Amino acid sequence: MRISVPATSANLGPGFDTLGLAISLHNQVSIKPSKFHSVSLKGEGSNNPVLKDNNMFIAIFNDFYHNLSQKKRHFRFEFSNEIPLSRGLGSSSAVIVSAIASAYAIEGIKIEKEKLLNLALAYESHPDNITPAVMGGFNVATVHENEVKFIKKDMPRSVKAIVVIPNRPMSTQLSRKALPFKYSKEDTIFNISHSSLLTAAFINEDWEMLRNASLDKIHQKYRMKQMPELFDVQKTALKHGALMSTLSGSGSTLFSIALNEDAKRIESELHKRFPHFRVLTRGFDNDGVVIKD
Numbered sequence: 403m404r405i406s407v408p409a410t411s412a413n414l415g416p417g418f419d420t421l422g423l424a425i426s427l428h429n430q431v432s433i434k435p436s437k438f439h440s441v442s443l444k445g446e447g448s449n450n451p452v453l454k455d456n457n458m459f460i461a462i463f464n465d466f467y468h469n470l471s472q473k474k475r476h477f478r479f480e481f482s483n484e485i486p487l488s489r490g491l492g493s494s495s496a497v498i499v500s501a502i503a504s505a506y507a508i509e510g511i512k513i514e515k516e517k518l519l520n521l522a523l524a525y526e527s528h529p530d531n532i533t534p535a536v537m538g539g540f541n542v543a544t545v546h547e548n549e550v551k552f553i554k555k556d557m558p559r560s561v562k563a564i565v566v567i568p569n570r571p572m573s574t575q576l577s578r579k580a581l582p583f584k585y586s587k588e589d590t591i592f593n594i595s596h597s598s599l600l601t602a603a604f605i606n607e608d609w610e611m612l613r614n615a616s617l618d619k620i621h622q623k624y625r626m627k628q629m630p631e632l633f634d635v636q637k638t639a640l641k642h643g644a645l646m647s648t649l650s651g652s653g654s655t656l657f658s659i660a661l662n663e664d665a666k667r668i669e670s671e672l673h674k675r676f677p678h679f680r681v682l683t684r685g686f687d688n689d690g691v692v693i694k695d
């Protein structure tokens with residue numbers, strides 16, 4: 403059995419813990435019953451000993467598998483990871499979602515995507531990464547009485563994601579702690595209005611609106627101060643024609659959207675100016691998690 407799950411960019415500026423979309427950058431895992439437990443790792447995280455010895459995917463998969471099957475079996479896990487760890491591209495959500503989906507798939511139990519999403523919520527309380535990881539596309543999501551309520555919109559092929567991935571990680575847990583405890587009424591209203599406008603702009607594909615609508619006052623500046631070069635990355639992307647440029651999730655990646663015809667030029671400007679960071683241009687993923695066979 404093989405499974406694929408996309409990277410996600412959450413918040414999109416003002417939509418803290420609410421807005422997110424899926425990018426065509428995937429983790430894949432193949433799982434086969436085996437005499438002994440074994441793990442092979444390629445791509446992101448392959449040099450990280452934690453992923454061999456204490457892998458979050460395997461822990462979640464085993465919990466669900468044992469509950470569903472009431473059996474103890476060994477498996478060979480072959481991971482091929484494109485999603486960098488702790489860079490704000492939803493690596494933890496990808497792991498949570500794909501581990502739960504795999505446990506159901508290997509037992510031959512069909513699981514509805516809505517149920518998968520709500521099971522994932524037990525591991526990550528904010529729904530802005532897990533929703534696009536499960537559903538693909540652009541999503542507005544909230545949690546109401548322990549259930550994710552969301553609306554999804556497919557992303558068109560006419561726009562691309564450009565991600566600038568720094569060489570330093572930012573842990574989501576620590577990055578959340580860097581935020582103020584309270585916000586002023588002005589900043590709160592600013593974010594509600596911008597997040598609402600941004601949502602409408604995505605739904606209507608009104609790309610010209612993104613630049614203003616993606617402004618935020620409640621989290622980016624506090625987080626980006628930890629890596630001030632990110633302010634330059636954001637300015638450079640916007641100067642060269644990005645439609646919007648925001649901190650991806652809790653960082654450290656900077657996420658931009660551009661029209662197809664501008665994307666490669668912006669990528670090359672960013673690459674020239676920030677040669678020590680990785681710059682990738684990708685399309686968007688509208689499928690979310692997929693079981694391949």
Ligand SMILES: Nc1ncnc2c1ncn2[C@@H]1O[C@H](COP(=O)(O)OP(=O)(O)O)[C@@H](O)[C@H]1O
Pocket residue numbers: 429446447453457458459483486487488489490491492493494495497572573574575651652653
């Ligand atoms: N491919 C992976 N396999 C196993 N665990 C992973 C993988 N990717 C991420 N993780 C787990 O998720 C943690 C990163 O989560 P987090 O700080 O929320 O980063 P992100 O912003 O990428 O979601 C890692 O420290 C690791 O425990």
Ligand SMILES: N[C@@H](CCOP(=O)(O)O)C(=O)O
Pocket residue numbers: 410412413418419420489490491492493494528530531574578650651652653
């Ligand atoms: N809304 C969350 C999103 C975290 O995304 P991640 O990709 O950094 O895990 C937050 O801003 O903390």
